[in-house]
Structures are given as structure tokens and as C-alpha cells.
Amino acid sequence: MANFVTVTDLVKDNNLKVYGGEELLDDKKITTSDISRPGIELTGYFDYYPSERIQLFGQTESAYSHSMTDNNRYKVMLELCREDTPVLLVARDITPSDELLKAAKAHKVPVIGSALPTTRLSSLITEYLDERLAPRESVHGVLVDVYGIGILLTGHSGIGKSETALELVKRGHRLIADDRVDVYQQDEKTIVGEAPKILNHLLEIRGIGIIDVMNLFGAGAVRSSSDIQLIINLEDWSPDKNYDRLGSMEETRNFFDVGVPQITIPVKVGRNISIIIEVAAMNFRARKMGFDATKKFEENLGSLIKENGQKNSDDGDDK
Numbered sequence: 080m081a082n083f084v085t086v087t088d089l090v091k092d093n094n095l096k097v098y099g100g101e102e103l104l105d106d107k108k109i110t111t112s113d114i115s116r117p118g119i120e121l122t123g124y125f126d127y128y129p130s131e132r133i134q135l136f137g138q139t140e141s142a143y144s145h146s147m148t149d150n151n152r153y154k155v156m157l158e159l160c161r162e163d164t165p166v167l168l169v170a171r172d173i174t175p176s177d178e179l180l181k182a183a184k185a186h187k188v189p190v191i192g193s194a195l196p197t198t199r200l201s202s203l204i205t206e207y208l209d210e211r212l213a214p215r216e217s218v219h220g221v222l223v224d225v226y227g228i229g230i231l232l233t234g235h236s237g238i239g240k241s242e243t244a245l246e247l248v249k250r251g252h253r254l255i256a257d258d259r260v261d262v263y264q265q266d267e268k269t270i271v272g273e274a275p276k277i278l279n280h281l282l283e284i285r286g287i288g289i290i291d292v293m294n295l296f297g298a299g300a301v302r303s304s305s306d307i308q309l310i311i312n313l314e315d316w317s318p319d320k321n322y323d324r325l326g327s328m329e330e331t332r333n334f335f336d337v338g339v340p341q342i343t344i345p346v347k348v349g350r351n352i353s354i355i356i357e358v359a360a361m362n363f364r365a366r367k368m369g370f371d372a373t374k375k376f377e378e379n380l381g382s383l384i385k386e387n388g389q390k391n392s393d394d395g396d397d398k
Contacts, residue, residue, distance in 0.1 A: 083108035084211045086166045086189055093193070093207060098169070099180045100189030107189055109133060109165045112208035114201050116140060121147075121155055130161040133204065136169045137197030141176075149178060156182035164188050168204070170197040210271075213263040214335060222255040222272045222305060223247050225360040229305035231260060231272060231339075232356075234313035238346060241283055243313070246353040248282075253302045254292050257282045262307065264335040273304035309363050310339050311356060316347035 087104040090097060097104070115132040121143050136144075144152055156179045160167070167183055169175050169192035183190045193200050221232040221240040225247060232240045241257055248254050256274035265271045274280070280293040280301050293301045310332050331338035340363070344355055 082212075083110050084208060085109070086191070088211075089166070089204070089207070090191055093203065095168075095191045095193050098175050098190040098192055099183055100187065103187055103189045107165045109208060110212070112205050112212055114168075114205055116197075116201075117159055118143070120159060123155065125158055128159075130159075131163045131165070133165060134159060134167050135197065135201055135204075136167065136173065136175075136179075138171055138173065139197075141169070141173045144176060144179070152176060153178040153182060157185065160186035160188040162186070166191055168192065168200070170195060170200045210263070210265065213265065215261055215263045216334065217275075218260045218262050218272075219258070220260050221257050222260045222274075222307065223356075224253040224255060224302050224305050225357060226252070226364065228309055228360040228363055229255070229272065229307050230356065230360060231307050231310045232313060233310060234346075237285075238313045238315070239352065240313060241285075243352050243356065245282060245284060247356065248292060248296055248300050250353060250357070252357075253300055254280070254282060255302045255305045262334055264337055265306075268337060270307045270334045270337050270339055271304055272307045279303075307334070307339055309359070310341040311359060312341060312343045313346050313352065314343060316345040316350075320345070 085105055086107040086109065089095065089109060090104060111132055113129065113132050114135050115129050116135050116137060116139075117128070118140055120128050121140060144155070147155070156176075160182050164186075165188075167175075167179065167188055167190045169190065172192065172194040175190050175192070180190060195203065218231070219233070219236075221244045223230050223232065223244050232243060234240055244254055244257060256272060257278060259275055259278060260272045261275055262270060262272050280291055281289050282292050283289050330341040330343070332341045333339075342359060344352065344359070346352060
């Protein structure tokens with residue numbers, strides 16, 4: 080888990096401009112994804128001022144501050160710029176006032192800006208910080224995109240996860256991560272996986288070594304990240320185990336606060352695991368759209384039992 084994001088990273092990753100305090104960008108650290116728009120603080124009310132947040136100035140805040148006298152504006156800006164204030168962010172290409180820049184310089188708070196509208200900028204920065212500050216977990220497995228479904232392949236070392244991913248890439252699907260998958264929670268319902276930087280676009284095949292998937296198969300064969308929507312656990316076939324044959328056995332694996340559906344596929348000679356995974360992805364998508372083959376089978380079975388019961392009853396009446 081990242082405990083902070085530097086203002087330098089914030090500026091570089093979001094194409095922001097620097098109005099003042101460029102020498103402070105590496106030292107200032109952002110520890111929360113919450114953003115504050117200091118409207119009420121501009122009126123002088125600081126009892127509940129969240130100074131540890133990014134302070135975002137939009138058109139409303141800027142217009143109100145310009146209605147103040149120079150002296151009052153400078154006093155308020157000094158109060159806004161505290162030791163734990165990471166940065167002042169100005170939207171809509173609004174030019175920061177001289178008093179804001181002076182107060183920020185005095186208290187060593189950088190001032191940055193963007194041409195984006197205030198609401199859009201707030202949403203963009205919040206999403207960026209949510210991702211960067213989210214708790215993370217490193218998982219042994221392979222993450223692939225099959226028909227737009229992010230599938231995490233798990234199983235013991237040597238079961239064939241990487242070879243299966245290679246076959247899927249050759250069949251037109253995409254690789255996100257091999258061997259290690261960095262997993263984080265994006266929101267209350269979404270788990271995202273990506274490759275560690277050192278393994279980005281790389282795939283290890285025993286007997287060949289490490290291959291660069293993007294170099295061999297093109298940019299369309301890889302993705303930088305994907306939602307993890309389904310987990311497929313590969314395990315050696317055991318004749319003593321009762322595997323799910325109807326699709327009615329619901330399994331989930333929890334990452335942080337989110338449960339992800341999981342199915343187990345037994346591996347043995349003669350089974351084409353890549354095709355089975357493709358079918359699993361299509362079936363998962365069909366279920367999400369309301370088409371459930373298991374329910375259809377159960378309905379057909381129920382109708383057959385009812386029909387046979389009625390037939391037996393009619394035969395009894397004839398006798």
C-alpha cells in the first residue's frame with residue numbers, strides 16, 4: 080500500500096502546470112484522496128478546516144476571493160496555507176491572485192493548476208489518488224482479458240497458467256500480468272489487477288524463458304490493467320474429487336472487501352484449457368446478462384418431472 084503520493088507525481092501524471100513552489104513538489108506528500116473546496120473558509124470560518132487535503136479553487140472560490148479586499152484576501156490565504164497542506168490546485172486556467180501566491184510562498188505550499196473544469200478536475204484527481212493510495216496485495220497468478228472479461232488464473236506453480244495465457248494470446252485475447260499480479264480495490268464493487276513494472280508485458284515459458292508479448296504479438300495483445308471479474312483456479316485432475324458439473328456451486332474469493340466469483344477447472348492430458356476458459360468467459364458474460372444455462376436446465380428438469388407425474392396420474396385414473 081502506498082502511504083502517500085508526492086505532488087511531483089500528481090503534476091507529471093495528470094499534466095498539471097506549476098504556478099509556484101516548484102522546488103517543493105518532491106517534499107510535499109498527499110496522504111488522502113479527499114479534496115477540499117475551501118468556500119466556507121474564505122469567509123473566515125476555519126473551525127473544521129481539513130488542511131491535510133488538496134485545496135481546490137474553482138470559479139466560485141476565485142470569484143469570491145476577488146470580491147475581498149487585498150488585505151483580507153492575503154490573511155485568509157495565509158490561514159489556508161498550513162504546514163500539512165500539500166498543495167493548492169486551481170481549475171479552469173484561472174490565474175492565481177498575487178495574495179494567494181505570496182501566502183503560499185510564505186508557508187511553503189506549492190500552487191498548481193489545470194485547464195479542466197472544476198468538477199471534472201476534482202473527479203480526475205480523486206480517481207487518480209484512490210488508485211495510487213489504495214491498499215494493494217500481490218497475488219501469484221496470471222491475469223488475462225478474454226472477451227472483455229478480466230480473468231485471474233490461479234493454481235500451483237507448474238500447472239500451466241503461463242502456457243494457457245500464451246495460447247489465449249495467440250487466439251486473440253490479451254495479457255495483463257504473468258506470475259505476479261498487483262491487486263487493489265478501486266471502489267466498493269471493483270477489484271483491479273495490473274503487472275508489477277518489472278514484469279510489464281512479459282511472460283515466462285519454461286524451456287524458452289521470458290518473452291516480450293507486446294514485441295512478439297503487437298500492442299493489441301496486452302493491457303496495462305483490468306478489472307478482475309472472474310477467478311479460474313487450475314488444479315490437477317483428481318478422480319476422487321466431485322467437480323461441479325451443473326454450474327450451481329457458487330464459490331468466491333475475497334480481496335479486501337470485495338468477493339470475486341471463482342470456479343475450479345481440473346487439468347489433465349487431453350483437455351484444451353484455453354477453449355474451456357473462453358467458454359467460461361462467455362458463460363460468465365451470459366449470466367451477467369440474465370441468461371443462465373443452469374437455471375434453464377433446472378426449469379426443464381422441473382417441467383419433465385411435472386409432466387411425468389401428470390402422465391402417471393392420468394394412467395392411474397384410466398385403470
